[in-house]
Amino acid sequence: MTATMLAVYRHDTHKFNGRTHDNALEEFAGVEVNQQVPCGADGDAAALSRPLEQREPVVPTHRSPYRLSLLTGNPVHETGETAGLNVAAEVEDLITFSEADVAHEQWLQSDVAAMYNEAVAFPYTSLKYHTLLVAALLHHYRDGQGFGDLRLVVDEAETIVPHRTVYAGEQFSLRIATDDGRPSARFGSRLCRSWASTWNRLTDHPLRTDEKKWDMTLDANLRRIRAWSTALQYIEDFQGGCPDR
Amino acid sequence: MTVLQQVLWELEMDYIGHPYYVSGNAILNALVQNLDTDTARSLKASHGMFVPGQFGTFPENHSQSGSQPYLGAGLPAVETYDDLFLHREPDQGWLLDSRARDALNIHGLRVDGGHPTLAHQTIIGRPPEHQRQKLTTRWYIHAYLHADNPSTLPVSEESLGMVQFGAKRNYGYGEATLKATQTVDLDALDFTRLDEAETHLIRLVTPFVTSSGYPGANDVPVPWWWDESRDGLRFREEKIVDSGTVHRLETVDHGQVVEYAGDCPVETARNGLTRVGSHSRLGFGELRVIPLTESEAGS
Numbered sequence: 001m002t003a004t005m006l007a008v009y010r011h012d013t014h015k016f017n018g019r020t021h022d023n024a025l026e027e028f029a030g031v032e033v034n035q036q037v038p039c040g041a042d043g044d045a046a047a048l049s050r051p052l053e054q055r056e057p058v059v060p061t062h063r064s065p066y067r068l069s070l071l072t073g074n075p076v077h078e079t080g081e082t083a084g085l086n087v088a089a090e091v092e093d094l095i096t097f098s099e100a101d102v103a104h105e106q107w108l109q110s111d112v113a114a115m116y117n118e119a120v121a122f123p124y125t126s127l128k129y130h131t132l133l134v135a136a137l138l139h140h141y142r143d144g145q146g147f148g149d150l151r152l153v154v155d156e157a158e159t160i161v162p163h164r165t166v167y168a169g170e171q172f173s174l175r176i177a178t179d180d181g182r183p184s185a186r187f188g189s190r191l192c193r194s195w196a197s198t199w200n201r202l203t204d205h206p207l208r209t210d211e212k213k214w215d216m217t218l219d220a221n222l223r224r225i226r227a228w229s230t231a232l233q234y235i236e237d238f239q240g241g242c243p244d245r
Numbered sequence: 246m247t248v249l250q251q252v253l254w255e256l257e258m259d260y261i262g263h264p265y266y267v268s269g270n271a272i273l274n275a276l277v278q279n280l281d282t283d284t285a286r287s288l289k290a291s292h293g294m295f296v297p298g299q300f301g302t303f304p305e306n307h308s309q310s311g312s313q314p315y316l317g318a319g320l321p322a323v324e325t326y327d328d329l330f331l332h333r334e335p336d337q338g339w340l341l342d343s344r345a346r347d348a349l350n351i352h353g354l355r356v357d358g359g360h361p362t363l364a365h366q367t368i369i370g371r372p373p374e375h376q377r378q379k380l381t382t383r384w385y386i387h388a389y390l391h392a393d394n395p396s397t398l399p400v401s402e403e404s405l406g407m408v409q410f411g412a413k414r415n416y417g418y419g420e421a422t423l424k425a426t427q428t429v430d431l432d433a434l435d436f437t438r439l440d441e442a443e444t445h446l447i448r449l450v451t452p453f454v455t456s457s458g459y460p461g462a463n464d465v466p467v468p469w470w471w472d473e474s475r476d477g478l479r480f481r482e483e484k485i486v487d488s489g490t491v492h493r494l495e496t497v498d499h500g501q502v503v504e505y506a507g508d509c510p511v512e513t514a515r516n517g518l519t520r521v522g523s524h525s526r527l528g529f530g531e532l533r534v535i536p537l538t539e540s541e542a543g544s
Contacts, residue, residue: 058344059345060264073348196335225350226346
């Protein structure tokens with residue numbers, strides 16, 4: 001189990017250095033990387049965030065592995081917040097953790113993984129959240145659950161379930177799970193960019209949308225986004241980048 | 246004859262106000278000064294949905310097909326029930342996958358005095374060396390009007406021409422100008438897709454008011470024809486401001502989907518357009534009936 005889950009956190013290492021999958025190295029910093037993820041979890045997670053038949057870049061002026069921020073419109077690696085990062089060292093750390101649970105926690109907290117997109121043609125997507133989605137899907141597929149059994153579940157902040165938590169913030173966490181009594185919404189049976197429709201159907205919202213104008217604004221924008229990795233990254237960026245929080 | 250008058254305004258300035266939509270109450274308040282008393286009293290307004298003025302392709306269930314430049318910045322002909330919802334759902338399904346659809350569809354945010362402000366245009370492709378390739382997207386507000394007294398419609402283009410929504414209007418915020426308007430005769434609308442399906446869903450396009458602090462308003466139960474109890478629904482508090490007084494509303498939050506337990510989907514769909522529940526005159530309680538094909542119903 002550990003080896004397979006570790007392979008998930010290493011499966012897109014080539015994206016950190018701008019190599020295509022076909023051109024990817026098999027080893028990085030002494031560990032095996034860029035291996036295929038079993039059970040189709042990688043392809044399924046990709047389908048949650050981008051149209052797979054589309055290869056032309058949607059922003060022709062930005063052909064780069066670096067992510068564009070949906071919040072500011074700018075490339076993330078040029079902003080002040082990432083200025084202090086030792087990117088090479090942090091990437092190496094992310095890839096070389098030898099315990100899968102630790103790797104999951106580090107990816108949840110990683111700023112450097114959030115600097116990259118999951119596909120050059122879709123610069124607003126996030127390598128960080130794509131990888132976390134792959135991990136959560138694979139974990140469930142290996143347990144025998146199908147995509148149609150899965151739900152987006154809202155947890156209290158600081159609740160982190162190894163490999164299944166896909167977002168962890170100061171106000172709440174989000175997890176992929178089967179029903180367990182927490183506020184949640186079904187993914188639905190179709191693999192598609194279903195973020196907005198899933199978020200819309202949550203049985204309870206983690207945001208204080210009754211009275212907080214900034215929470216309402218975040219919620220309003222989350223109802224407009226279809227790509228999963230883009231939306232999860234937007235929540236993270238919004239929580240860090242807007243006043244009143 | 247029941248007539249809906251669709252209205253599309255173009256935002257000329259940033260907007261400080263309700264981020265989900267411009268409420269029907271705000272729309273009526275903006276229009277009332279341009280209208281005679283009888284028309285103003287008779288008029289009902291939907292909530293105004295934010296739409297990016299972008300290229301798009303008609304959705305599968307629309308009566309028209311193909312791509313169109315500036316699909317978000319115009320009012321295409323309406324022939325069927327589904328056509329009415331082209332611009333009314335926040336994820337704007339008509340946006341092209343070949344463009345950065347999520348970036349084009351979310352509101353750019355600015356801060357004014359600590360408050361979120363929605364930008365009236367979005368610019369993509371800003372690096373200096375690519376100035377000429379930058380793509381500017383304008384924002385539009387889509388709403389529709391109807392009236393107790395049908396002879397008051399259509400409201401003239403002159404009366405709709407220049408409006409302002411939200412806060413800080415003295416500083417020019419929320420200014421919008423009329424881009425397009427057209428009337429739709431509900432009796433001539435094609436509801437075949439609803440008629441042909443055996444099972445249906447209901448999507449709450451705007452919040453449904455169950456309880457209101459407005460003087461004289463009654464509490465309203467969740468409709469029996471929603472196959473969902475209160476426990477299975479998400480609620481959100483809304484407000485109506487009337488002459489400076491804030492009235493709190495308990496609403497079933499919009500965007501949720503319930504199964505339809507009634508047996509007259511076309512009638513329900515028509516009522517959902519002119520809206521149901523308390524404060525329906527002000528945009529609350531707009532519903533969309535969605536027919537399920539056999540394969541969808543089984544999944």
